[in-house]
Amino acid sequence: MRFWILISFVLLPLFGLAQGGTITGKVTRMDTNGALAKASIFLSNSSYGTSTNDDGTFTLSGVKPGQYELIVTMVGLEDHSQTVLIGKEPIKLHIALMPKVTQLREVVISTPESWRKNYEMFVKEFLGVSENAKNCKILNPKVLNFSYRKAKETLEAWSDEFVEIENKALGYKVKFLLKSFACDNLNNVISWEGKILFEEMPAKASQKKIWEAKRNDIYYGSSQHFFRSLQNVKLDEDGFIVMILQRKPNPKRPAHQLIMKNITKYESAGNIDSLNRWKNLYALRRYDETLIRRPLKETDITWGTDKEGIFALSFPDYLYVMYNRKLETDDLKDIYHPLNMPFYQTSIITLYKPYALFDRNGSIITGGSTLIEGTWSKSKVAELLPVDYVPGDMVLTEK
Template sequence: MKTYLFLLLLVLFTGYSAFSQNLFSITGIVRDQKETLPGAGIYLSGYKVSTVADAEGKFKINNLKPGNYDVLVQMVGYLPYSKNVIISDQSVQVELLLKESTTVLNEVVIRADPNRPKYIKQFKEFFIGTSPNAAQCKILNPQVLNIDYDITKSLLTITTTEFLIVENKALGYRLKYMLDNFEYNSRTRIIYFSGHPFFEELKASSAKQKKYIDKRESAYYGSSQHFFRSLYAGNTTEQGFIINKMIKIPNPYRYPDSIINKNLIWLKTPDKSTVISKATMPKDNVRIAFWEKQLEMPKYIDHLDRKEISPASLLSVYNHNLKSLNYNGALAISYSRERESLVYSKTGFWVFRPLEIPDYQISIANLTENGVHFYENGGVNNSRAMLFEGFWAYEKVADMVPMDYIPQIKNK
């Protein structure tokens, strides 16, 4: 079974803090090099908050808590724009300078690429996901995707200069997604994408709205957003999370490199004193294949430490808006209130665990830096510091809820 790794840059979510009850605003003006731009759409990444620039290109977003925000701008004829804004103890004023889009429709030359459908399919699988909710998601404008495949690096790269529009009929959202980058390395099987989503509610009847609520609750509970919120609040155990260490141990099924290389050299070096016959070649090929397979096997495998970790032992206060998860290595995070589905167990994201361990949803957070900073609402500040495996790598855009999402059903 293939194993996929997923870098937590699928969303550059931002966050807020409860350190202060004061509310602030972001005000500003939208313009290009020549003039102000009335009518520009202004959005907060990861939220459902938006406004429109007035006749003078000015805008204002109120009722914001201290935190780190990404302001997105959309305007016909201009490239999508984002600006990071940090609110500490006062309101912030910004100038948003847009660049004209150089794309002229009647000058576009479309070159047929026989592999484009294949790459679009891969993008949907690794961006939208393959969960049950993903089956009800659709990219409305796939034509804006620019595709590049580097065969020497086995690297698929996808970019766009427009907002990607994703309709999620499972959770009842329409996303405008500013895709910064998407990469899939088929050699390492590492998936990486980053961007800024804006959420809009789909119109729905009361009956359909109830279905949306139920599915949103299910998507939220057990997610990385839920985990970091509860970690900030100090109630991960009460919320159903179990934290263990994942320790790397030498692979007992793999020979040392010295033995592998010695056998490969011996088998591949012709013996001048021996006449090579067709009868001996298959045997040698089998032995060569065995040692080459040994060379491909991982030198280390993950071992689950059964002793639970106290969340308090991993935490420190980074500043009045942020807390820090301090650990160097891999953490296994289980959500004991939901079981892994049969569909998930057949994917390349499934994580092996000992047979006596319950089939709780389990995710592996590989911490590449000693210190992951996160906000009260579950937003991670330095998201490059984590690489996900397991359930959190499996659930992607199709299972996202806004950062200001508040569950309506109590977690049992």
């Protein structure tokens, strides 16, 4: 079964090569004006983070120039979020946190057994099942809350505290403030919303070299690599081939939700004949597809906006992206691939809005604007890199 990834959270930092900037400030409690010690301060989805001192003050230094989403969080208080633009001049902030207003969520009553089943499903779809995922561990699983809707076959998860993840494959400790997570089995869509801080794990130089090689391998051919290449007019040089894919629903295949509903129904009833019929219908391609085999130039699909460092992406139908320096190793049955083309890693972008905005760092900054299928959708939290990540000088061998 192939899952798609819905990009539903906003990533804001911009990549830059200038000297690092500095953010200083003080965090207080709004109702008492008292200083807050040990509040978490970080730039979302990056490796920049710290905590306040006893007097509520903090400093973030060496920050790459650009636009970031600064997050301040503390248990019992409302999170603070604001956009900051790092340049030559230091930024000084005074941030006051409000007492948290209790949000009424659906009351979830679960047994230890149901929690365990939900947790196992969550780990599989959140961390993934790759070799990297096998070296990832959630350190505080009990902070997670789950709700499983059987009728919709949807697992939801959330946490009011940081979900702490140790990624020994890439050398990061990841602190994930998970606001929402949903795994929709009927539509094969996974989405999440949250704020992330990456921290380097200590290690010997030999281990760090191994981590850097793995990070490079993940980066090259990734969506982050693609969007950086797109804005720098380096698609061809960096190994990307971009074309337009046209799709029409396959008239012989019933609606996907109906297929999944009947498979579940007849599997439970033990009706083998009906079950096999609906499984055969499931195996049919969802679409009749045509690939327009004219490689696109960067200027065909993207342009700069009136805001420095922000770019727009727009195209008709679907954007078909191949990376010709790596072959796809998995059987992606839902991804159209002509038999007379090399089986390169391939991803498909769907726009839910007329255009999507992305930044210099290679991050989509318009939440909920894109749907990703194919190779990129296989990457889960175990393959996440900070948005300020810059690959080393390692050159990957073509496969």
